[in-house]
Amino acid sequence: MDILNPNxxxxxxEFLPDGPLAIISNLSRKINxxxxxxxxxxxxxxxxxNLDAIDGLEEYKELVLIKGPSLLEDLDLVRNQIGxxxxxxxGEALKINTSLQELSLGENQxxxxxxxxxxEALKINxxxxxxxxxxNQIGxxxxxYLAKVLKTNSSLQNLNLSENQIGEExxxxxxEALKxxxxxxxxxxxxxKIGEExxxxxxEALKINxxxxxxxxxxNQIGxxGAKSLAExxxxxxxxxxxxxxYNRIGEExxxxxGExxxxxx
Numbered sequence: 692m693d694i695l696n697p698n699x700x701x702x703x704x705e706f707l708p709d710g711p712l713a714i715i716s717n718l719s720r721k722i723n724x725x726x727x728x729x730x731x732x733x734x735x736x737x738x739x740x741n742l743d744a745i746d747g748l749e750e751y752k753e754l755v756l757i758k759g760p761s762l763l764e765d766l767d768l769v770r771n772q773i774g775x776x777x778x779x780x781x782g783e784a785l786k787i788n789t790s791l792q793e794l795s796l797g798e799n800q801x802x803x804x805x806x807x808x809x810x811e812a813l814k815i816n817x818x819x820x821x822x823x824x825x826x827n828q829i830g831x832x833x834x835x836y837l838a839k840v841l842k843t844n845s846s847l848q849n850l851n852l853s854e855n856q857i858g859e860e861x862x863x864x865x866x867e868a869l870k871x872x873x874x875x876x877x878x879x880x881x882x883x884k885i886g887e888e889x890x891x892x893x894x895e896a897l898k899i900n901x902x903x904x905x906x907x908x909x910x911n912q913i914g915x916x917g918a919k920s921l922a923e924x925x926x927x928x929x930x931x932x933x934x935x936x937x938y939n940r941i942g943e944e945x946x947x948x949x950g951e952x953x954x955x956x957x
Contacts, residue, residue: 765793769823778805785812791819797851798826806833810840817846825853825879834861841868841875851879853907862889869896869903876902881909881935890917897924903931910938918945918957925952 773781778801785791801809806829813819829837834857841847857865862885869875885893890913897903913921918941925931936957941949949955 764790766791767795768799769795770798773799773801773805775800775802775805775808779808782808782812785809785816785819788816789818791816793821793823794819795821795823796827797823801827801829803828803830803833803836805829807836810836813837813840813844813847817844820846821849822847823851824855825851827855830856831858831861831864833857835864838864838868841865841872844872845874848874849877850875852883853879853881855883857883857885859884859886859889859892861885863892866892866896869893870899872900873902877905878903879907880911881907883911885911885913885917887912887914887917887920889913891920894920894924897921897931898927900928901930905933906931907933907935908939909935913939913941915940915942915945915948919948922948922950922952925954 768781773796777799778796781794781796785794796809801824805827806824809822809824813822829852833855834852837850837852838861841850857880861883869878885908889911890908893906893908894917897906908921911917913936917939918936921934921936925934932954934955936949936955939957941957946957949957
């Protein structure tokens, strides 16, 4: 990923006569369309947003929340201690932004409420194609909100929810969404708590879904029964190209069901 000015010095300077939005617009043909926020920058941004007395606070907010610069296509906020409150800010921005295609929010502190804010944004936003939420604190409730929007969103192609707290109930919500979703191509769910019943729900969805090409279920305690359900789904599904089932307590019985299907890794 290209990185533009990691410390965002140009973003956090005092206002010039033409304003920072104009500055970015003038530079848009010369700079990479990828921005990285490091921890120091996030702290400075928070300071600015809490200073009610500064001139042009709303313009600062618009800039920080991606409402202004149309050049922004890729935003990396991995490992920045972002919680539900910050997810709310980003959600509000996504409702307005029409340029961002990839948003990485992995390894933060986003829980079910933060997932709800982002899901609400995806009801309106149709530019985002890749959303990385791995390594957060999203459980079944958060999955319910995200699954609901997946029933109507037609732009998201790649969703990473690895290393969260999604269990059987969350898998059920997700499966219902996959039965009607036709845009999602890659779905990463490794190291959650889906279990054999959750795998059964997902398998039923795979019998209907025709868009998903890659599904990662690594480390979800699926077991032999879950492997059987998924193997039966693959007999019907012809769109899935890669199914990762490693570290799922699959024994000889489960291996027998999976057979030698080259699409399966375990």
